[in-house]
Amino acid sequence: MNGWTYVCLVVGLLFLAAPASALIPDDITLSTDKPWLVAGNGETATVTILVTNGTSADPVSGVDIDLAVDGEYGSISPARVTTGSDGEATATFRHGTLSGTATITATVSEGVDVPLTGSVDQQIDHAAAHKIANLWYEPKVTAGETTEIVVRMVDEYGNLVDSRNVAETVFFMVGSPACFVNGTDEITVPVDAAGNVTATLRVDTTAGGNVVLIQPPSPLVLKSFTITGEGGLPAAITQEITPSSGSVPADGKTKVSFTYTLLDEYGNPSGEQGLWVNATLKRLSQPDEYESRLLNTNSYGQVMITYGPEDSVGMAIITATAAVNESVSISEDVEFTSTDPTNMLLSASPQSMPSRDVKDDSVSRIRAKVMDVRGNPVEGETVTFDIVSMNSSPYVQPQDPVLAAASGVTDIDGYATVEFHPGAFTTDPDVAGWSDTATGKATVRATWGNVSRDIELTWKNYPYLSVETEVSPETVAVNDTVDVTIRLKGDGWALQPDPIDVVLCTDRSGSMLKDYPDRMVKAMDASRIFNVQIDHGRDRLGLVSFGGQGQTNIIQYSQNVGGWLGRDSGTWDDLSYRTANYGNNRYYTEYATLDLGLSDDQSAINTTIAGMIPDSGTPMRYGIYKAITELKDNGRSDAVKAVVVLGDGEYNYYGDPLARGTGRTTKFDWSNTQNDYTYFSDLGAAEQRMSTYANNHNVRLYMISFSDDIVNGSHTWNTMETLASETGGTHYHAPSDSDLAQVYTEIAGELKTEAGVDTELDVVFENVEVNGNLTTGTSVFDYVNEENVSTTIESWIDNETVHHYEIIPRHTRDDTPNWTAANPHLPFNIGTVRLGQTWETTFRLAVKTEGNINIFGPGSTISFNNGTDSLELPDTFITAVPLNNTGMDFAALVIDNLVFTGTMPIDEFLPVAWDLNYTGLYDVTEDVFYSNDNEYTWVKFDTLSATNTTTGGTSTLDVRGLLPGEYTIWVRGSAPDTADSSQKITMDVHAGATGGSYIRIQ
Structure with missing residues (x-):
C-alpha cells in the first residue's frame, strides 16, 4: 500500500470508511545560489531542492531527500534533508581545491515506486595562476617560417587555468625583425578552453637566435627563451674549384678539389641537406663511367670532395644537385690532359623480334665494337654490314628483311651501329603459305678490315615477348663489377586487347546550363577526353544525347529560367558565353537522339560532341534505350560493348529506366521521377527493364551522376546504382568537372581487356x-x-x-x-x-x-x-x-659510442667519453652541450679540437649547484670538409647544493 495514502478499514456491520490521500512527489529540481565558486577559497553554495506534484507543480512536504556529490569536488551537508510545507529543503555545498563541474544529485526513494532523482551542476573555477606548468615550442625553426609557442598555466592546486569563466591573458614580445603573425613584435593572447595560450611566431629570415619574452599574469614572473632560426631548403649553390682551371695532368697523382655551398632563399647556409654529386668519366679509349654519391652538407652548408687521380686522358663532368630541389644544380668539366685497332665484337638487341606484319616499327640494333689491344674503343673506323643469308620457308613473306644502312662509322665508344628491319609475313589466311606461327631467320655479317663476325636474328608473327639486355659498364676493370639488366616486354599481337564499341549517352536537359562554366560545357570537355583515351584504329565510339524535342533556342531558354547560360545570376553575358561555347541552335527530332553512330573518326566524334544544345527535361530511359539499341544493331560480336550514361538531375520524361511501375504505350512527359514508364513496342516485357535489355546484348552500363543535384539515396541515384551493378558496370559520382574527367579516364581504362x-x-x-x-x-x-x-x-x-x-x-x-x-x-x-x-x-x-x-x-x-x-x-x-680510376673521394666524420664514465648517483660531476673517426685534412671542432628542459635549451659547457689522428674525447659537466633532474649531454663535431656528426646521452642527476665550474679535458 502506498506510503502517501492512508486507508482506514473498519469492518463491522458491513460499514466501510472512504480513504483519505496526500500528494505523491513526481518532480524534483535543484538550484544553487552561486553559478561559480573558486577552487580553494573556502566559499560555500546553498543548494535548494524543490519537490512537487503534477502539472501544477504543487509543493510536497515531508519528503526525505538523499543528497550526494563526487567527493573529488567537495561535500554536501546535511546528506539527508526533508521538505517543508513549501516543498523545499536546503543544504550547503562546500567545495575543495579541484576545479571543474561538481554534479550534485538528489534522490527520493521512500514512498515512490521508482526512485525520483534530480541534479544540478555547480561550476568551480580555477584559482589565480600560480605557475607555468608547460611551455612548448620548437627550439629550431627554418629561417623565415612560423612556429607555435604554447603556454599552459596552473593554479596553486594544479588546476589548469582555462577560459571556462574568465580568460586570463599572456603577453608575448620578440626582438625585431622577427614578429608574430599579426606583423607586430608584441601580442597579447587569451587562454583557451583547453588551458592553452598559443602565439604564432615568424622567425627572422636571417639564421640565428630569436629571443622571446613571456609575461604571464601576476604574480608569475617574466620568462625568456631563444628560438633558433636555421637555414632552410636549398635555393642556390656555389662552387670553388682547385685548381680554378679544372685541368690537371693524367699522372696518377693529381686531384681536383671541389667545395660546394648550399644556400637557402635568404642566403643562409643550408645545413644538413643532401647533395647529389654525380660524375661522368669520358675517356678517349673507354666508354663512359658513372659515379653518384649522396653527401650531406655540414653546419656551414658545405660539401667538399676531390676527383681523381687518373692515369688515362679523358674528361669528367662533375654535377652537384640538391637532393630536395633538382633545379639547384651546378656542373663543371674536369680535364685529365697529357694505339691501333685489333679486334671487333658483334651484338644485336633484340635478337628475336616481332615480324613487321605484327609490329610495323619492329627493329633491332646491330652493333659492331672495334677495339685496340687493351680493349679500348677505337673511334672513326668504318664497318660494313650485310645480310648474308635469309630463310622464311615455308611461309610467305611479302617483305624481306633489310638493313637501314650498309655501313657505319665507330663513335667515341667504338660502336658502329645499323638498324635491322625484319621481314613481314602475309596476313591473308587464304594465301598458301600463311600461318599464324610463322618464323624467319637471317644472318648478318659485320666486316672491318680483314675481321668479320656473324650474328643470327629471328622474327616471328606470333610472339608474346621481346627481350632487351644491357650491361653497365661495357668496359670494366678486372675485379670491378658490372650490372646486367634483362628486360622483357609484352608487345606481341597475342596480348592485344579486344576491340571496344562504346556509346556516350549524355544528358542535354536544361539543367545542364547550370554552374559556371556550365555542366554541358564540362561534359563536352570530358567527352573529348574520353575520345582521346580510345584506340581509333581498333575501337569505335557512338554518341547519344537526351533532353528536349524540337527547335532549341538557348538564349530564350536561359531567359526563361533566369539566366543559367553563362553566369547564373543573370542574362547579361548570355550572348558572349553562347558564342564562345556553343554552335548554332538546332532541331532535335526526338527526346533522345543518335547523334553519331559507332565511329572510329576522332575528328567527327569531337565535332558531334561540340554540337549539343541543352533544353527541356530529362528522358534518361529513352536515351539508354537508344544507346543499347545502337550497340545491339551495329556493335561487333568480338567487341567489348558499353554505354556511359551521364545525367545531372532526377530523370522524368519516359519514366523509370528499370520499368518498376506501369508501362504506357505512348510517351508521357512526367514532370518528376516516376516508377511508371513508357513502353517500347519493339522490346518484350522483360527487356523494358534497361539493365535486362543491356545484359541480353552483352552491354555494360556505366552511370555517372554529375553535380550534387543527384544526391546519395535519391530515386535517380539508387536507379543508377542498380543499372550499373546489374550489368557489370560502375556508378560514379562526379560533383565537379575534374572529377568527371577522371571518371571518364577510369572507364576508358576499365573497358580495355587483358591477355x-x-x-x-x-x-x-x-x-x-x-x-x-x-x-x-x-x-x-x-x-x-x-x-x-x-x-x-x-x-x-x-x-x-x-x-x-x-x-x-x-x-x-x-x-x-x-x-x-x-x-x-x-x-x-x-x-x-x-x-x-x-x-x-x-x-x-x-x-x-x-x-x-x-x-x-x-x-x-x-x-x-x-x-x-x-x-x-x-x-x-x-x-x-686492367683499369684504374679513383673517382670521387671525400672525408667522413663519425662521433659514436658516447658513454657515461662516472659512478651513480650523479651529484657532483657527470663525466662522458666518446669515439671519433675523421678522415679529412682539417681540424675538427667538438662542442659539448647539456640540456635539462627536454632539449628545448642547450648550454655549451666545453669545446675540444681534434684531427684525423684523434680517436676519441672526454669531458665532464660540474652539476653542483644545478637543479636535479634529467640531463641530456650532446657532443657535436664539425669540420669544413665533411658533414657534422653528433651523439646524445641522457642521465638522471641528483645535484649538490653548491659547486663551481669544473671541466676535465683529455
Whole structure:
C-alpha cells in the first residue's frame, strides 16, 4: 500500500470508511545560489531542492531527500534533508581545491515506486595562476617560417587555468625583425578552453637566435627563451674549384678539389641537406663511367670532395644537385690532359623480334665494337654490314628483311651501329603459305678490315615477348663489377586487347546550363577526353544525347529560367558565353537522339560532341534505350560493348529506366521521377527493364551522376546504382568537372581487356664465352648480392591509358644459393606478362678475368606459353681490362659510442667519453652541450679540437649547484670538409647544493 495514502478499514456491520490521500512527489529540481565558486577559497553554495506534484507543480512536504556529490569536488551537508510545507529543503555545498563541474544529485526513494532523482551542476573555477606548468615550442625553426609557442598555466592546486569563466591573458614580445603573425613584435593572447595560450611566431629570415619574452599574469614572473632560426631548403649553390682551371695532368697523382655551398632563399647556409654529386668519366679509349654519391652538407652548408687521380686522358663532368630541389644544380668539366685497332665484337638487341606484319616499327640494333689491344674503343673506323643469308620457308613473306644502312662509322665508344628491319609475313589466311606461327631467320655479317663476325636474328608473327639486355659498364676493370639488366616486354599481337564499341549517352536537359562554366560545357570537355583515351584504329565510339524535342533556342531558354547560360545570376553575358561555347541552335527530332553512330573518326566524334544544345527535361530511359539499341544493331560480336550514361538531375520524361511501375504505350512527359514508364513496342516485357535489355546484348552500363543535384539515396541515384551493378558496370559520382574527367579516364581504362602469358627465365652460367672460348662461369664471374642493387626485380605497365602502373614493386633477392649450386644459374619465375608490361631484373657480377666476355652462357633461355615457346638471350659483351680510376673521394666524420664514465648517483660531476673517426685534412671542432628542459635549451659547457689522428674525447659537466633532474649531454663535431656528426646521452642527476665550474679535458 502506498506510503502517501492512508486507508482506514473498519469492518463491522458491513460499514466501510472512504480513504483519505496526500500528494505523491513526481518532480524534483535543484538550484544553487552561486553559478561559480573558486577552487580553494573556502566559499560555500546553498543548494535548494524543490519537490512537487503534477502539472501544477504543487509543493510536497515531508519528503526525505538523499543528497550526494563526487567527493573529488567537495561535500554536501546535511546528506539527508526533508521538505517543508513549501516543498523545499536546503543544504550547503562546500567545495575543495579541484576545479571543474561538481554534479550534485538528489534522490527520493521512500514512498515512490521508482526512485525520483534530480541534479544540478555547480561550476568551480580555477584559482589565480600560480605557475607555468608547460611551455612548448620548437627550439629550431627554418629561417623565415612560423612556429607555435604554447603556454599552459596552473593554479596553486594544479588546476589548469582555462577560459571556462574568465580568460586570463599572456603577453608575448620578440626582438625585431622577427614578429608574430599579426606583423607586430608584441601580442597579447587569451587562454583557451583547453588551458592553452598559443602565439604564432615568424622567425627572422636571417639564421640565428630569436629571443622571446613571456609575461604571464601576476604574480608569475617574466620568462625568456631563444628560438633558433636555421637555414632552410636549398635555393642556390656555389662552387670553388682547385685548381680554378679544372685541368690537371693524367699522372696518377693529381686531384681536383671541389667545395660546394648550399644556400637557402635568404642566403643562409643550408645545413644538413643532401647533395647529389654525380660524375661522368669520358675517356678517349673507354666508354663512359658513372659515379653518384649522396653527401650531406655540414653546419656551414658545405660539401667538399676531390676527383681523381687518373692515369688515362679523358674528361669528367662533375654535377652537384640538391637532393630536395633538382633545379639547384651546378656542373663543371674536369680535364685529365697529357694505339691501333685489333679486334671487333658483334651484338644485336633484340635478337628475336616481332615480324613487321605484327609490329610495323619492329627493329633491332646491330652493333659492331672495334677495339685496340687493351680493349679500348677505337673511334672513326668504318664497318660494313650485310645480310648474308635469309630463310622464311615455308611461309610467305611479302617483305624481306633489310638493313637501314650498309655501313657505319665507330663513335667515341667504338660502336658502329645499323638498324635491322625484319621481314613481314602475309596476313591473308587464304594465301598458301600463311600461318599464324610463322618464323624467319637471317644472318648478318659485320666486316672491318680483314675481321668479320656473324650474328643470327629471328622474327616471328606470333610472339608474346621481346627481350632487351644491357650491361653497365661495357668496359670494366678486372675485379670491378658490372650490372646486367634483362628486360622483357609484352608487345606481341597475342596480348592485344579486344576491340571496344562504346556509346556516350549524355544528358542535354536544361539543367545542364547550370554552374559556371556550365555542366554541358564540362561534359563536352570530358567527352573529348574520353575520345582521346580510345584506340581509333581498333575501337569505335557512338554518341547519344537526351533532353528536349524540337527547335532549341538557348538564349530564350536561359531567359526563361533566369539566366543559367553563362553566369547564373543573370542574362547579361548570355550572348558572349553562347558564342564562345556553343554552335548554332538546332532541331532535335526526338527526346533522345543518335547523334553519331559507332565511329572510329576522332575528328567527327569531337565535332558531334561540340554540337549539343541543352533544353527541356530529362528522358534518361529513352536515351539508354537508344544507346543499347545502337550497340545491339551495329556493335561487333568480338567487341567489348558499353554505354556511359551521364545525367545531372532526377530523370522524368519516359519514366523509370528499370520499368518498376506501369508501362504506357505512348510517351508521357512526367514532370518528376516516376516508377511508371513508357513502353517500347519493339522490346518484350522483360527487356523494358534497361539493365535486362543491356545484359541480353552483352552491354555494360556505366552511370555517372554529375553535380550534387543527384544526391546519395535519391530515386535517380539508387536507379543508377542498380543499372550499373546489374550489368557489370560502375556508378560514379562526379560533383565537379575534374572529377568527371577522371571518371571518364577510369572507364576508358576499365573497358580495355587483358591477355597474358606465363613466363620463366633461366640465366645459365655453367659455361661462359671468353675471347671465343668456353670456360667455367665461376672462374669468370662472382655473383654480388647488394640490397637495392642485386638482384633487383620489378615490373610495370606503360601504355596509352596507364602511363605508369606498378605491378611488381622493385625489390631485392639474394641469388647466392643459385650461384653456388652445382650448375650456377639465376632462375626467374616471372608469371603472367600482359600487353604493355615490362619486367626487368638487374644483377651484379664481379669480373675475375680479362678479355671479351659474352655475359650469357649457352642454355640461357626465356620460356613461355607453358614451355611451348622460347627465346634465347641475345649476345651481350663486356670488355674486361686492367683499369684504374679513383673517382670521387671525400672525408667522413663519425662521433659514436658516447658513454657515461662516472659512478651513480650523479651529484657532483657527470663525466662522458666518446669515439671519433675523421678522415679529412682539417681540424675538427667538438662542442659539448647539456640540456635539462627536454632539449628545448642547450648550454655549451666545453669545446675540444681534434684531427684525423684523434680517436676519441672526454669531458665532464660540474652539476653542483644545478637543479636535479634529467640531463641530456650532446657532443657535436664539425669540420669544413665533411658533414657534422653528433651523439646524445641522457642521465638522471641528483645535484649538490653548491659547486663551481669544473671541466676535465683529455
